[in-house]
Amino acid sequence: MKNVVFEQYVLAHYSVPLFSELAKHVNLTIIVSTGKSVDGLKKVGGKLPFKVIELAESPRTGLFHPDLLKILEEEKADVLISFMTSIDRLLSDDTAYQSLQKMGVKVMVAGCDGYMYKTPIYALFRQFINPRMIMPTLASIKASRRLDHVLAYSSKTADYFAGARFVPRNRISITGNAIDTSMLNRTYHELMAAGVVRVPNKIVYAGRLSTGKKPRLLVEAFAEVIKKFPDATLEFVGEGSERGPAEELAKRLGVDSAVTFVGGVYDDKLMAEHLARASLAVMPALGGLGFNSAMACGLPLVYTDADGTENELFKEPGLGWYFDGTKKDLVRMISIALASPERMHEYGDEGEKVIMQKYTIANMVEKYVSAINHANQKTS
Secondary structure, eight states, X not given: OOEEEEEOSOOBGGGHHHHHHHTTTSEEEEEEETTOOOTTOOBOOSOOSSEEEEEOOOGGGTSSSTTHHHHHHHTTOSEEEEOHHHHHHHHTOHHHHHHHHHHTOEEEXXXXXXXXXSSHHHHHHHHHSSHHHHHHHHHHHHHHHTOXXXXXXXXXXXXXXXXXXXXXXXGEEEOOOOOOOHHHHHHHHHHHHTTOOOOTTEEEXXXXXXXXXXXXXXXXXXXXXXXXXXXXXXXXEOOSTTHHHHHHHHHHTTOGGGEEEEEOOOOHHHXXXXXXXXXXXXXXXXXXXXXXXXXXXXXXXXXOSOSSHHHHHTOSSSSEEEOOSSHHHHHHHHHHHHTOHHHHHHHHHHHHHHHHHTSOHHHHHHHHHHHHHHHHHTTO
């Protein structure tokens, strides 16, 4: 079995099933930052089926985790998988790169980098017209060219690395981004069989309540939607620094009696109970795994440009309603959705099939393992 080191900021609860499955195929060590926290994210502790090492952050040294190379040597790592911020520093440093080559460590990136740019050409244009970005961009291209593989969550990320970071296409795999939706889906069907019904015009948001997720935009839009649908309600399932401001905004707009803030829910059975009773899920901004949870419980979605995964999830028509990121269009699309209960049901059913058949941890891990084996075969 290959020795794989996976570098992270934190170990989130939803990542444990993915890493547990990956650990069946490789000897896995997860590196996380000491004392690190992410807005609205629950960290995991306790006994796990893989090794976890905490390292101090110190980007000023030139590496994100200064002791990373030492750990790679101690763990006799065959592969390092990380996020681009760390890899940029690592692979653009000639000394560090030479150390990796001497150890024989293959380096991969996993994630959704480049999602904020419309096209690869647009990404290069935006970065090269800013004098302060020229050197960092050149360093990033240098680092990217040294990558052994890219594990891209979406075709948008794949296009970004190929077109703006000049990584050869044969070094890029589209893995999707998955969580363990089995319990969510099973509980959802149990609830339906027990007679639970969706509450008409109940809107739900499930995810972190952080700035990039724009929960306040959803509150503002809901204040307009409720004028057309007086029985509409809105439920936020999640925690984060934006909860307080969003609650205050709901009061100021006079819709607080129709808006509920549940807080963080980290048990899949409880999450399924919230999602099974809603009729529409809304992702007002940067999305991600919230798509998976909602779709696993048969919910149709109103969504916008997010982390690139939406391009894969909603590639086929008839799965959701896209809005252009503005409040006006969000109000319009929520209203169209709520006025079409039969279509919401159809979209929810089709979305459930897509998420449960294609975006599974088993499929994601299969692509990870394939890339790991391929990268190591090149020099074996």
